[in-house]
Amino acid sequence: MDRISGLPDEILCHTLSFLSTKEAASTSLLSMRWRNLFTFTPNLRFVEEDEDLFNGNTGLDVFRSFCDFVDRVLAVSGNSPVKEFTLNYHHDVESAHINLWISNVLSRGVLDHLYLHVLARGRTPLPLAVFTCKTLVKLKLGRGFVIPMVPESASLPALKSLFLDCIRFDNHGYAFEALLSACRVLEQLLIRGMDFEDWEWCRTVSSATLKRLTISCLGFRGFCDADFKSTTFDTPSLTYLDYASFLPDEYPIVNLDSLVEAKLNLMGMRIVTNIRNPTNLIKGLRNVEILDLSTLKTCEIFSSFGEAIPVLENLSRLSIKTEYNYWKFLPLLLKKSPNLQTLVIKGPSAHYYFDYGGQECLSGYSFLLSCPVKVIEIHNFCGTIGEFKQVKRFLEKFPCLELLKVSAWGSDQELKLQIATDLPMLPRACKIQLEFFP
Template identity: 30%
Template sequence: MEETEQSSRKRLKKVLDGNQIMPSSIDRLSGLPDAILIHILSFLPTKLSVATSILARRWRFLWAHVPNLDFDSETHSSESTTSFSGIIYRVMLLRKVQSINTFRLTYLCNCGKYELETWLATAIAGDVQKLDLYFPCNVVLPQCIFTCKTLVDMRLRGCYLGSLYFHVIISLPSLKKLHLSSVKFGNSYRNLMHFLSGSPVLEELIIDGIVDYDTCSYIICSPSIKRLMLNLQFDTYVSQSTADKVAIIAPSLRYFRLIDCLAGYIPGQRLSSLIEADVSFNNPKVVGEDYSYTLSVLRRIDLLCNVKYLKLSSGMVFNFIAFGDQSKPIRSFDNLTKLELDADCLFLKKFLESAENLQVLILREVHVHLKHWMEPNQVPKCLLSHLTTIRIDGMRCTQQEFDMVRYLLKNAQVLKRMEIYSRPDGIGFEAKFNALQRISLFHRGSVACELAFF
């Protein structure tokens, strides 16, 4: 018994001396340094961060040293608007640090102009670096946020920016990332241009939905932007008169992502510095194989002719005649080495003929868009000398799909591997086995080609 007690004392001494791992029942979180605990709290909304003050005496004022502020009126639904404003004031008053890394405010109630200016001026005085604001579209933002020297990342959602050009000075010398979501710019294209011109080092621009597209043109002009993401989807009807209203002039652009349901937009400049593009076209107002819409899409794609990696998707069937229109100059995609395609097979023919250096081809859900599959007039140069990898997803083993696979296997002279994936709900095991046997008998232009069917 005495030996057992001595052993217990020795183990306890080792724990207290730090020579042995503490039992799981001991609060290890409280054993962390304050700096680490404050860093953990910085990932929580301010309401939860403040709530940790009741855990123990040591936690009472840790939240006050957190450099991030995150207020959301929806999480305070039980309080009145006055109470929510009071919470923001009290938190800002009791904070122990001046600096603010991130200020995030979601205020879907009526927000007073004086209150908003006070909160944002406090954040700017704290050298805020990231600003995330979500207000109803009728809220006009104060001037102070547009002249913040320390701001690096800004996200505005549901705000009104319709008077920037005429009434607001824009000077954001450190801003590198700008995200605009459902922002209302009013009826002047100058508002967005003014915003961008006052952001000389901006590298990433995200525009997610445009509220007032029917009444305004948009010119995205910036010499510094490297990443551009446009989601031009609308909740309301967009008339055909809105065509040719978005222009892109970005000579340093490296990555471009576009979700587009418009009838068209101003061509602008060719994006000569582009490396990667991900574009999706789907206009629900276009009925059938519309000739003018097809030409508009082709013009937009031709702006990407210097891209190295292109991902193109569309759930629409395009006009066959527009693809062969002799009045339209044919662009060469000489830099394109990887193509991922989920669209009408007219695009497959277009890129096989115009991308001489294509190395990797990925076709997704091709069975849906095989209406226009046809063999090129002559074997494309990319099949003769560069295309080494082909992947086909979602195959249902229709005759047109077999024709396409047969053509690619026969003419791809340097192909190293073709992978074919059938839809999980598309064909049974026996049909899949028969398809593999059938494809295995196709002539292969490359003796080194491996065929895999999944």
Template identity: 30%
Template sequence: MRKIAVVDRISDLPESLLCHILSFLPTKEAVATSLLSSRWKLLWTLVPKLDLDSENINTLPDDDDEKCDIMFANIVSRVLAQQQCGELQSFRLQWQFGWDGSHLDAWLRTVAARKVKELYLDIHIGYSYDDVENLKLPPIFFSFRTLVVLKLSGDIDIDIDIDIDIDVDVDTPALSFHFPSLKILHLLNIHLAEDSFLRLLCGCPILEDLSFTSEHLEGQYKICVPLLKRLCILETEFNDSDYELEICAPALEYFNFDGYLRDIKFHENLDNLVQAGVYISTFEVEDEHEECFSKRVFRLFAALNNVKFLSFSPSGIEWHSIANIYPSAFQNLVQLEFKVVDRNWHLLGDLLQKAPNLESLVISKGYDFIPSNLCWKEPKYEPEYLSSLTSFYYRGFKGLNDEVEFVKYILKGARVLKTATIQFYKGESKESVPEKLSVFPRPATTCLLRDE
């Protein structure tokens, strides 16, 4: 009786509010509410968001892949046919298909007619269908005039071949895509050829947020997006090919790179850059390639030298031989997060010397699988470049000699430091905390030195 009373009380809410509540549920659960009462029967059809997942909807006991495909396709088609809202806010499709992906054409035509604003496609080929090619998106996909957000992931191929009847500049190919309203574009493990990638971006004139993984990239790629504010590039461990990436994004405010560093060139000064994350892994760099790798890192930081908030994690085994990667002072840098291992202490020291206005320093200690005798070495001169530092945080402190010497050096040089926090490595005995902290000098009477 109590459950019925609660349902009745909720049912008294305005229809618009009920639809808003249902929009937070996957479509399967939203449809299930039609059993609650006559008022709820068609309420889900008014919800402007559809979220359909083949893994959650297919419940056939005999685990017949072909029957599951047919059942899911029928369900999606019926849901779209019964959906009664005038315009769709979002359509999310998570689909593991096997033998037939042809239904996607009709589904995309339907959501395009509903002027969908957000489209999420996460499509994968079943494990038992290794010989099936990536799903090629139908022609209707290439011109979604109302889309504001587009996120694609999985076994999708958006490469298209267009017959061009007129001569065009190589750098400004014919527009094969037309997304005049698109502001956010995320591509996860999508197959992209150079020409298709450039055409795609040219078809997004007001794009502000671009994120992609580069598992399938090989060759030369260009990102020329005048209004782009966020750019995230993730290198996967499966991509062992080299590629070149040219970037022209003068409005960029946020940049993130994670993976093995490729040949990246910025063609505009990033005067608007606020935040950057650089997480570079090194494979075993041979002697003849060491200079080339150093130049790539140097060129990347030259483009980022206006950044205010920087997170840098140089991991891998070859950083001990890499030097002089910072081209000039980071005059605007106020916050630095750095992951230090035995092999990159020198990179941290060099960067601190080039950040005269640094206010916040966060150090995370990593531990190499390969032992190294490299450690922190205190510069011979006074650390005047720490004169603006007010906050210091050290994560993963074990009390090793290089760690102790580094923390002592920071506390000695940071004259206006307000808080210094030492977070001990998990498993480190708390009994040793007072003894290890007692060796640290107090840089100022107002500084709070604490452990976590």
């Protein structure tokens, strides 16, 4: 007898739990002992990887094989508790099938991870039993689901992570707010929506325990600029915000007192001060330590509402994407950041910024002589004359500068040699670090 076969069932089941259920099921061919052992693993993962995953079939046969396989596994495993249930399938599945599978797993108890991503025939309402699962720690919902309502009895006392990928909430967003209210210890929330009709409900994010929030909603289909009235962030414990969205008319409530890191990608259908007003959001960043303004449009918005930028006492790292039209707000940001240590200037339009107007952006600002910046990073350096002039200005204007990090294009060998030769020749009192990328 081999050593593996001599192990207790508990250890074998634990080992099989690291495989997908389809892979674990293949062990049933080894012997009678292995025949149904995989069905008692604490993790059930039904994942479609390619079209011939099930018995070399395609099309309708794949659908039938997949559904039959899930049905058989759930039937054979009886009432064995399931710790993790994953359903990731990209062919049309009847909503009735999905609801039966989810309800079966929930009825067994102990479940703490639930991952669902399917392409159902129409939108599939999430079974109400999901909202009263006392043990659920992580819930991930992908395309194909709709949450028409959340029952008054909803309670997810253990849920810490919630991922919503193109999920639709009905009832004008009240279902979403009710869901957050049911999550008393929620720490991480990710919302991703391709189109406005899928994410328009996300206008009020309110949670006293939330620490990490990611919102990525920039799709155009169904978007009506006039309908996007307001967005609220009532998240006093939030430390990390990654926010990519269109600007609403206003941010009536912004509570980001604990915020440490923020990445902003803001878009505006009409950026006019009397129509779109992000003032409260900008003011809400006052305690941030790491700030990434990752797009030119975001920088344009900050430039248009420069008077709203508060003094950023805690800001130590600032990343901006620049172009010649929006260079003037950089000195303003520097002046509002008395303890800034690292400044990152990102491309790919950085060379335009340097060549057209950027050379003058630091001229005449005497406050820079006391600027505390120690590290400047320049990304996508192209080696133009304007860029070299601006680097020279950085070396002259920042008295505390200790390190200049330059990331340059390295596909052209002649240009690469020129940059590597000329950059170290600039007069400096700090270290210059150069790296190339293809």
